[in-house]
Amino acid sequence: MKDMNNRPNLPEEIGFGKLTLWSSWRGSMKAGAAWMFVVYLSDIPGAWLLDHHQDWPLILRILIALVPLAASLLYVRGIAQWIRGMDELHRRVTLAAFLFGTTLYLVFNTGWPLLVRAGLFTALNLTRWHLDQMPFFNCTFTICLTYIFSGLGYSLINRRYQ
């Protein structure tokens, strides 16, 4: 019973790889999901407040903007602690998967505004779908897309070990 309680964390707990019985709310909470929801709940209302109250004092505006970022830091801390609780092989694969995810996100994050600046979306009339306004600097969007990219990276890297 004690061994079961001390079992190492698994990447499947947050839905990486196959969704199995191990995927659970409890596992996700261990991996910082609570802070992720704090980010979601503070980010979009914060952006709305900043857009609609531009006359508010600068300090208040900065505080509103920094709340989701502080929660994101705590989310990253939760993920790091969760990864530290894995066995050696899963830790290696998960670290590589997150490195893949964050790097790919950085490529998009850097490249998309350059394409907007070059006028590609306007020339191809893609602005009607607001592709020029992709919120790459929004915490919610960052977490979601990084998670998707990391999940993709996990599936690719995990194939080597099967």
Place this chain on the structure above:
Amino acid sequence: MFGRHYSIRANIQANGWAFVAMLLSWAGDMLLSLPRDWSVVQRVVIALVPLLFGLLWVRSFARWVRGMDEMHRQLSVEAGLFATTMTLFVVTIWHVLDKTGAFQAGFEMTKLHLDSHFHTASFPISLVGALYFLGYPIFNRRYQ
């Protein structure tokens, strides 16, 4: 990093494309700022070339890490993840501060154009590189 095992040849092999990407990014930024009638294709090529060299940097860096022993590889992956994650934070904070008007207020006091630096590819590339060099000794301390 810059200890007795430092080799300029290995550094160029691993990070050479990063320097090319940064130079091209600065050049591209200047070209796109010029009041000339570039076609969309020309503008897209100017904008994307530094990013392609950035991808070549990622490839050469990954190869360099793959050639390491087990412990150094683990350290490099951890330092790399630290660098990319912190870069995402810095870039996001930079954008958020710009959006709140903090840089405008700061400009009135310091006359520094802090709002204009994160639009080029050289900013995240140099930040990832700098944070990797900062992160590596931090993670290395565990093994000493």
